[in-house]
Amino acid sequence: MLKVRTYQVIIHIAGWLLFMGFPLLFINGGQSDSDFRTLLVPYYWLFCFTYIFLFYFNAYLLIPGLFLKRKYILYGSIVMLLFAGVYFLQPYDRLLKSTEKNMGFQHGPPARPMRDKLLGQDRPSLPRGDRPMPLRDNHDPHGPFAPGEHPPGDKPPRFGPGPNHSPMPFVDSISLFIFLMIVAISTAIKIIQQWQLTEQRAIQAEADKASAELSFLKAQINPHFLFNTLNNIYTLAVIKDDNAPDSIMKLSNIMRYVTDDATEDFVPLQNEIDCIHDYIELQRLRLGEKTQIDIDISGNIEHKKIAPLILMTFIENVFKYGISKHTRSVISIKIWGNEKGISFFCQNHIFPDKNEKKRTGIGLKNTRQRLEHLYPGKHELTIDTENKLYTVKLVLQINDEA
Amino acid sequence: MMKLKCIAIDDEPLALKLISRYVHQFPELQMVQTFEDAISGAEYLKQGTTDLLFIDINMPDITGIDLVRSLEKKPIIIFITAYKNFAYEGFELEALDYILKPIDAKRFAKAVEKAIDYYKYKNAGPGEKLDNSLYVYSEYRMVKISLDDIEYIESMEDYIKIHVNNGKTILTLMPLKKVLEKLPVGKFQRIHRSFIVAVDKIKSIHNRKVQLADAELPVSESYMDFVRKWMKFK
Numbered sequence: 246m247l248k249v250r251t252y253q254v255i256i257h258i259a260g261w262l263l264f265m266g267f268p269l270l271f272i273n274g275g276q277s278d279s280d281f282r283t284l285l286v287p288y289y290w291l292f293c294f295t296y297i298f299l300f301y302f303n304a305y306l307l308i309p310g311l312f313l314k315r316k317y318i319l320y321g322s323i324v325m326l327l328f329a330g331v332y333f334l335q336p337y338d339r340l341l342k343s344t345e346k347n348m349g350f351q352h353g354p355p356a357r358p359m360r361d362k363l364l365g366q367d368r369p370s371l372p373r374g375d376r377p378m379p380l381r382d383n384h385d386p387h388g389p390f391a392p393g394e395h396p397p398g399d400k401p402p403r404f405g406p407g408p409n410h411s412p413m414p415f416v417d418s419i420s421l422f423i424f425l426m427i428v429a430i431s432t433a434i435k436i437i438q439q440w441q442l443t444e445q446r447a448i449q450a451e452a453d454k455a456s457a458e459l460s461f462l463k464a465q466i467n468p469h470f471l472f473n474t475l476n477n478i479y480t481l482a483v484i485k486d487d488n489a490p491d492s493i494m495k496l497s498n499i500m501r502y503v504t505d506d507a508t509e510d511f512v513p514l515q516n517e518i519d520c521i522h523d524y525i526e527l528q529r530l531r532l533g534e535k536t537q538i539d540i541d542i543s544g545n546i547e548h549k550k551i552a553p554l555i556l557m558t559f560i561e562n563v564f565k566y567g568i569s570k571h572t573r574s575v576i577s578i579k580i581w582g583n584e585k586g587i588s589f590f591c592q593n594h595i596f597p598d599k600n601e602k603k604r605t606g607i608g609l610k611n612t613r614q615r616l617e618h619l620y621p622g623k624h625e626l627t628i629d630t631e632n633k634l635y636t637v638k639l640v641l642q643i644n645d646e647a
Numbered sequence: 648m649m650k651l652k653c654i655a656i657d658d659e660p661l662a663l664k665l666i667s668r669y670v671h672q673f674p675e676l677q678m679v680q681t682f683e684d685a686i687s688g689a690e691y692l693k694q695g696t697t698d699l700l701f702i703d704i705n706m707p708d709i710t711g712i713d714l715v716r717s718l719e720k721k722p723i724i725i726f727i728t729a730y731k732n733f734a735y736e737g738f739e740l741e742a743l744d745y746i747l748k749p750i751d752a753k754r755f756a757k758a759v760e761k762a763i764d765y766y767k768y769k770n771a772g773p774g775e776k777l778d779n780s781l782y783v784y785s786e787y788r789m790v791k792i793s794l795d796d797i798e799y800i801e802s803m804e805d806y807i808k809i810h811v812n813n814g815k816t817i818l819t820l821m822p823l824k825k826v827l828e829k830l831p832v833g834k835f836q837r838i839h840r841s842f843i844v845a846v847d848k849i850k851s852i853h854n855r856k857v858q859l860a861d862a863e864l865p866v867s868e869s870y871m872d873f874v875r876k877w878m879k880f881k
Contacts, residue, residue: 468729468730469705469729469730471729472729472730472747472748472749473659473662473729473748475748475749476659476661476662476665476729476748476749476750477659477661477662478749479665479749479750480661480662480664480665480749481661483665483668484664484665484668530659530660530661531658531659531660531661533660533683535684568658568707569707569708570658570683570684570685570686570706570707570708571684571685571686571687571707571708572708596707596708
């Protein structure tokens with residue numbers, strides 16, 4: 246991430262150095278001694294910073310603040326305002342004039358503007374009047390201009406073949422052209438970045454969901470639970486206990502729920518509650534008299550849908566960490582449904598962890614991620630460990646299905 | 648008739664029921680008590696009267712591994728576990744066997760027979776080792792090796808590698824000197840710092856080299872007496 250950032254900064258700096266290099270190249274025609282003098286001209290810096298400012302102002306304020314929020318009219322108006330600003334500021338023309346003035350002072354005779362050179366014209370080779378395009382020479386008599394002024398007859402260089410003193414007001418079209426280019430480039434860059442970001446987020450969300458599902462499947466078909474339960478059912482069969490078929494059905498229901506339903510985004514709340522019931526019934530085969538289970542499911546749970554295995558994860562944790570064969574303890578589980586959604590509560594005694602390193606909290610982290618993903622701003626999860634009790638409260642805002 | 652005193656510790660009441668039922672089928676075993684609560688089980692074990700312990704690994708209050716580790720006098724241990732992820736830790740505890748749940752009757756019987764064999768072997772007096780087997784811990788469990796199968800034993804630092812006649816090898820943590828003590832005198836002979844050979848399996852001795860079915864072992868100077876004796880008898 247940091248690497249990408251550094252890379253971006255370097256690209257930007259390189260881009261701007263290139264941009265700042267162009268006027269030096271064109272205005273002075275590559276004469277290195279005058280390059281430095283150009284650097285001393287304040288209008289050079291005005292020119293550069295005007296465009297740098299415009300670029301970032303557009304990219305980091307206008308685009309994310311207005312354009313991407315679909316405030317196109319406001320965005321358009323502000324761009325028009327900036328356009329007008331550049332129209333009046335004429336950064337390019339000022340730069341040009343001030344370098345001419347600067348160089349004029351240095352070289353004595355009227356300065357040869359860069360445009361002569363740009364057009365491939367060499368001063369000595371052509372007498373003044375014979376030039377096909379009367380470019381800057383007509384300015385020479387005016388001498389240097391004061392900042393902010395521009396001569397009425399000044400014309401954009403390439404548009405200048407007409408009469409020198411045209412009635413049309415002067416337009417610094419190069420400045421405006423650069424303006425449009427800068428705005429277009431920064432807009433394009435920002436919008437492409439935005440696209441990439443949206444794309445990445447979509448991919449990330451998809452991957453998060455897949456990994457959550459996968460780890461849930463893995464966690465849910467907990468081999469320890471599965472094989473112990475199978476052993477219990479095996480024992481029931483060996484001792485010809487009547488509970489054997491029933492227990493097989495319960496395990497089968499859990500497995501079906503975990504393998505089938507859990508791949509859906511949302512399932513009926515009743516299915517999740519059935520799974521919890523079956524799970525607790527199978528756990529009762531394993532628990533002795535030391536553990537008491539209080540379970541209370543009430544209120545309106547019909548017509549509600551929930552992301553599968555969210556509640557099951559907490560239930561499973563209760564049985565994983567809240568059981569002792571040595572000390573009496575109570576496990577409480579409550580699920581209420583009302584018109585706003587579902588409230589879930591579970592509490593178990595915390596027994597000193599026999600195997601600290603095994604408890605990694607991956608299940609909990611995963612559940613938090615899933616809640617963020619599936620119930621953004623619509624869930625409230627509080628977990629506290631006061632008084633040696635592990636208490637989970639989860640409130641989900643869910644609308645009833647029609 | 649000897650009876651092995653057994654106890655079983657498992658947090659699953661039904662698992663205990665099944666183990667008790669299985670144990671009942673062996674006249675050599677006597678189930679003294681079963682414990683759902685591992686802590687009470689550990690307390691009971693301190694009496695040191697138990698011969699054979701069936702114990703689950705993943706239990707709520709203390710793991711079977713930690714429980715066994717805490718015992719000063721260890722009975723013969725058979726781990727019974729739902730999930731295999733603790734086998735490595737059990738290795739250092741020298742468990743006789745591991746059984747996975749659901750507990751299969753035949754697999755259980757095999758473990759119990761091994762336990763009975765081992766119990767007899769351990770409790771036999773010096774002169775009555777009729778069992779003709781060597782017991783070593785290898786690959787997480789106790790392995791019974793018939794002495795007749797052993798070709799030679801190779802020392803590899805702290806371990807020994809037992810080469811048996813079908814080309815198989817058994818690696819176990821034991822010094823060469825200690826295994827020699829466990830073997831009947833005369834049937835096995837040390838011929839080198841790194842080798843013990845089964846005398847019956849020697850095909851020939853030539854130039855300080857002992858030839859076996861598919862190995863040739865060097866004889867060091869200090870064991871040349873044996874070679875001379877062997878030559879004389881043959």
